Amino acid sequence: MKRIFFLVIAASILTGTVFAGGQQEAKGTDMADDGKFVWIIESEDGILPGVNPLKVEGDIITAGSSTVFPLSEAMAERFKDEGYNFNITVDSIGSGAGFERFTVAGETDISNASRPIKDKEITAAKEIGRDPVEFRVGTDALAVTVPKSNTFVKDVTLEELAMIFTSEKWSDVRAAWPNENILKFIPGTDSGTFDYFVEEVYDKNSAAILGASNLQMSEDDNILVQGISESPYGIGFFGYAYYVENKNVLNVLNIDGVEPNKENVDAAAYPLARPLFIYSDASIMKNKPQVAAFIAYYLTYVNEEITRVGYFPANEDVINGGKDAWLKACEGMY
Amino acid sequence: MTLTDRKWYKSKPIIHESFIQWFLIACAAVSIFITFGIVFILGKESLLFFSEVSIVEFLTSTKWQPMIEEFGVLPLLNSTLITSFIAMLVAAPIGLCVAIYLSEYASDRVRRILKPILEILAGIPTVVYGYFALTFMTPLLRIIFGQNTVDIYNTASAGLVMGILILPLVTSITEDALKAVPYSLREAAYGLGATKLETSISVVVPAAFSGIAAAFILGLSRAVGETMIVALAAGAGPNFTFNPFEAAETLTGYIVRISGGDISYNTVDYNSIFALGLLLFFMTLILNIISRSLVRRFQEVYD
Numbered sequence: 001m002k003r004i005f006f007l008v009i010a011a012s013i014l015t016g017t018v019f020a021g022g023q024q025e026a027k028g029t030d031m032a033d034d035g036k037f038v039w040i041i042e043s044e045d046g047i048l049p050g051v052n053p054l055k056v057e058g059d060i061i062t063a064g065s066s067t068v069f070p071l072s073e074a075m076a077e078r079f080k081d082e083g084y085n086f087n088i089t090v091d092s093i094g095s096g097a098g099f100e101r102f103t104v105a106g107e108t109d110i111s112n113a114s115r116p117i118k119d120k121e122i123t124a125a126k127e128i129g130r131d132p133v134e135f136r137v138g139t140d141a142l143a144v145t146v147p148k149s150n151t152f153v154k155d156v157t158l159e160e161l162a163m164i165f166t167s168e169k170w171s172d173v174r175a176a177w178p179n180e181n182i183l184k185f186i187p188g189t190d191s192g193t194f195d196y197f198v199e200e201v202y203d204k205n206s207a208a209i210l211g212a213s214n215l216q217m218s219e220d221d222n223i224l225v226q227g228i229s230e231s232p233y234g235i236g237f238f239g240y241a242y243y244v245e246n247k248n249v250l251n252v253l254n255i256d257g258v259e260p261n262k263e264n265v266d267a268a269a270y271p272l273a274r275p276l277f278i279y280s281d282a283s284i285m286k287n288k289p290q291v292a293a294f295i296a297y298y299l300t301y302v303n304e305e306i307t308r309v310g311y312f313p314a315n316e317d318v319i320n321g322g323k324d325a326w327l328k329a330c331e332g333m334y
Numbered sequence: 335m336t337l338t339d340r341k342w343y344k345s346k347p348i349i350h351e352s353f354i355q356w357f358l359i360a361c362a363a364v365s366i367f368i369t370f371g372i373v374f375i376l377g378k379e380s381l382l383f384f385s386e387v388s389i390v391e392f393l394t395s396t397k398w399q400p401m402i403e404e405f406g407v408l409p410l411l412n413s414t415l416i417t418s419f420i421a422m423l424v425a426a427p428i429g430l431c432v433a434i435y436l437s438e439y440a441s442d443r444v445r446r447i448l449k450p451i452l453e454i455l456a457g458i459p460t461v462v463y464g465y466f467a468l469t470f471m472t473p474l475l476r477i478i479f480g481q482n483t484v485d486i487y488n489t490a491s492a493g494l495v496m497g498i499l500i501l502p503l504v505t506s507i508t509e510d511a512l513k514a515v516p517y518s519l520r521e522a523a524y525g526l527g528a529t530k531l532e533t534s535i536s537v538v539v540p541a542a543f544s545g546i547a548a549a550f551i552l553g554l555s556r557a558v559g560e561t562m563i564v565a566l567a568a569g570a571g572p573n574f575t576f577n578p579f580e581a582a583e584t585l586t587g588y589i590v591r592i593s594g595g596d597i598s599y600n601t602v603d604y605n606s607i608f609a610l611g612l613l614l615f616f617m618t619l620i621l622n623i624i625s626r627s628l629v630r631r632f633q634e635v636y637d
Contacts, residue, residue: 183485183581188591189401210402216487216571216581218591223570226468230486 054083063091064098064112067239095192114192135322141260142272143243185236241310282329379608398572409574413582418557424497429504437512456502464566467495487569490578511545555621561586
């Protein structure tokens with residue numbers, strides 16, 4: 001009986017927002033009475049409404065960055081453990097490919113990204129009636145790693161880093177390094193990590209690194225980990241979580257003398273620290289209460305999970321900015 | 335069959351017979367239409383690619399990196415040929431020996447045990463072979479030739495394991511070819527005083543030559559199209575090299591990597607995989623045509 005009641009409410013929310021024109025922020029006053037999310041419980045953080053996962057219904061589709069993947073998966077896992085009983089898919093396909101599915105095909109509800117959305121992607125989204133809303137979920141320190149057996153490189157400057165990924169031999173970068181081929185294992189061009197690296201290290205010019213010799217590219221970070229750890233003269237980069245998971249076989253390099261760790265990321269001293277995001281859209285969140293619920297849940301608890309996954313918590317203000325965006329997107333529904 | 339026979343045959347109720355006949359024709363037509371459909375799509379998308387890239391550059395340049403406008407297919411083609419060649423180095427001699435043994439030497443009992451075991455090899459999913467290459471063959475090569483000589487991803491390991499994969503195929507077609515050699519030829523050889531080995535090597539194998547060649551070519555065409563093993567073990571970056579211990583991506587490996595990442599439609603990357611698909615299609619088509627014509631020839635000789 002109760003279930004039917006929820007279904008009726010869900011249906012009325014759906015029709016309500018469709019008639020209200022989707023994007024417009026629930027101007028129909030009747031929604032305030034019976035159009036609220038059914039999963040709301042007492043707020044955990046005093047900002048967002050609390051989420052009761054037991055009452056959340058319907059599937060959620062997310063896709064995008066392989067860097068954000070472990071985090072989103074951890075949140076999805078916790079969401080399920082606390083009672084969410086439907087399917088949530090988290091596809092690890094790269095930020096660019098994730099946005100493609102979110103903004104062109106419109107197949108996904110949430111897009112995971114390790115870089116901010118690009119203007120042309122926003123334009124594409126608007127063409128299919130989506131207006132991306134950004135939620136910052138944490139910070140990654142892009143980890144440049146070498147195999148454990150590598151003893152000659154511990155610390156590089158940004159200039160040397162740029163040279164390493166375009167040079168043929170280690171000795172071309174520093175004369176003291178061995179006269180051996182540099183085997184490079186890097187994320188594919190669809191990945192936000194690749195975009196970010198090219199932007200920071202090569203000033204957005206990807207031609208040099210793509211033209212390099214002995215280059216292996218994969219959207220699967222585990223292939224990169226295996227390649228680096230098994231190649232005595234290998235080097236590569238990916239999200240910090242994949243380094244944490246493979247600490248026993250990899251060494252992480254200091255960049256400009258700064259080690260990637262919590263203190264240096266918090267102090268903004270590590271040069272390759274970058275924000276991690278999830279994106280959704282106000283009309284999706286209103287039409288699919290389960291998406292709004294998951295994002296609220298995500299933003300409420302992400303800082304309890306993020307360290308375990310291997311990333312760094314974003315500071316309170318930034319997370320709260322995301323929460324404000326959520327409140328604005330779901331106005332009238334809570 | 336005589337005319338009267340046919341009349342007797344035709345006098346049976348034929349309504350359901352003709353229904354079945356049409357159903358079977360429809361089934362056959364579906365497979366033909368699917369083939370044409372694939373060729374049509376491959377051709378159409380490849381045309382888009384070749385409207386942007388000259389076919390001369392495609393076939394002669396030695397660098398492949400569509401993101402920066404490098405469209406030379408040679409590195410991919412080269413590593414496809416290297417892995418297939420290594421696979422044939424394994425599968426051809428072993429396959430021939432096993433086939434000679436099974437057809438000329440083995441007793442019925444041994445054959446009954448050995449053949450199914452060989453066929454199990456053909457039934458193993460190729461992804462398993464891929465991990466076998468990566469976690470067994472590569473470490474083995476690295477122990478033999480040294481960590482610094484053999485890269486973690488390399489074409490030698492993928493090729494060797496691919497040889498094991500196509501071994502059952504090569505063996506069973508070769509064995510059929512050897513079996514098809516009339517017994518009178520063997521008897522003639524024995525009559526001239528030849529030993530069993532001499533008979534097998536100098537009479538049976540040459541007599542079955544075209545069938546054996548067909549078996550090898552079919553094996554080769556299977557190796558050219560093999561995907562999972564090379565995707566897992568051969569490397570994920572185009573590399574124009576003749577060193578089998580270096581990582582080098584094959585045609586199929588590139589297609590699977592690029593399409594696996596959900597690439598953007600209507601980009602030159604996306605169209606490039608259709609051009610590569612078309613190239614692969616022609617390679618296997620030509621190999622299959624050659625092998626079919628060889629098989630036909632060897633059937634004609636003794637039938």
